[in-house]
Amino acid sequence: MDGAQIGAALTAARSRIAAAEKAAGRAPGSVRLLLATKTVPPSLVRTALEADAERPFGTRPVLLGENRVQEAIVTAAELADLSPELHLIGPLQSNKVNQALRAVCCVETVASLDLAERLAARCEAGRVLDVMVQVNVSGEPTKAGVPPDEAMDLALAVGRLPALHLTGFMTVGAHSPDPAVVRSGYAALRAVRDAVVGSGAPGTSDAVELSMGMSGDLEAAVAEGATIVRLGSAVFGSRRP
Numbered sequence: 244m245d246g247a248q249i250g251a252a253l254t255a256a257r258s259r260i261a262a263a264e265k266a267a268g269r270a271p272g273s274v275r276l277l278l279a280t281k282t283v284p285p286s287l288v289r290t291a292l293e294a295d296a297e298r299p300f301g302t303r304p305v306l307l308g309e310n311r312v313q314e315a316i317v318t319a320a321e322l323a324d325l326s327p328e329l330h331l332i333g334p335l336q337s338n339k340v341n342q343a344l345r346a347v348c349c350v351e352t353v354a355s356l357d358l359a360e361r362l363a364a365r366c367e368a369g370r371v372l373d374v375m376v377q378v379n380v381s382g383e384p385t386k387a388g389v390p391p392d393e394a395m396d397l398a399l400a401v402g403r404l405p406a407l408h409l410t411g412f413m414t415v416g417a418h419s420p421d422p423a424v425v426r427s428g429y430a431a432l433r434a435v436r437d438a439v440v441g442s443g444a445p446g447t448s449d450a451v452e453l454s455m456g457m458s459g460d461l462e463a464a465v466a467e468g469a470t471i472v473r474l475g476s477a478v479f480g481s482r483r484p
């Protein structure tokens with residue numbers, strides 16, 4: 244893909260998001276676009292960031308999301324001059340915590356108190372790391388995340404760790420051909436978010452983000468309040484090297 248193709252794909256993705264915002268009666272620009280860059284070579288990610296510089300006035304720059312710490316390190320190093328905001332959106336093993344802390348500004352995949360405590364313990368003095376609690380809204384055994392009924396307790400515990408800044412919740416939607424099933428999972432994540440923020444507990448007042456929705460189902464996610472949609476194939480194509 245060249246710059247013009249990536250630019251066109253980004254424009255198409257942004258219009259799809261705008262149409263979904265409008266259909267849901269939400270403010271234009273309330274949903275942020277995160278580019279899921281797994282297996283995308285850094286040179287192509289660079290092309291995407293350069294194309295994103297031409298985005299419409301008033302829209303926010305894209306976020307980047309990597310699934311693997313190893314790839315996040317490469318992306319962060321090769322694109323350092325563009326200082327992208329890089330999130331980890333895949334599972335984090337405890338032996339990769341230090342590397343993750345060097346590469347990303349947000350870990351969206353905190354699904355245990357153990358991982359939260361390890362991240363907090365490894366933050367250098369004064370650093371506060373943005374994190375989200377990952378919830379498995381579908382109950383599918385292949386998916387990471389805490390069950391919805393455990394998400395509140397985990398979020399409250401994360402909120403009490405001074406080195407972590409709880410910014411919201413993340414999920415991977417149900418793998419279902421039934422749009423109603425997919426959408427009810429996203430509604431469940433929103434309910435978790437509302438309960439946690441509504442609790443008024445320490446460290447929860449900023450936990451407003453809902454990172455949910457991918458290329459196949461972003462409309463359902465935006466309808467249920469997504470604030471970040473994570474798009475890979477819609478921008479980079481489905482057949483990647």
Ligand SMILES: *Cc1c(COP(=O)(O)O)cnc(C)c1O
Nearest residue numbers: 279332457458473474475476477
């Ligand atoms: C791959 C991936 C995405 C993007 O999926 P597409 O269907 O390609 O848009 C989003 N989130 C996570 C966690 C992913 O692994």
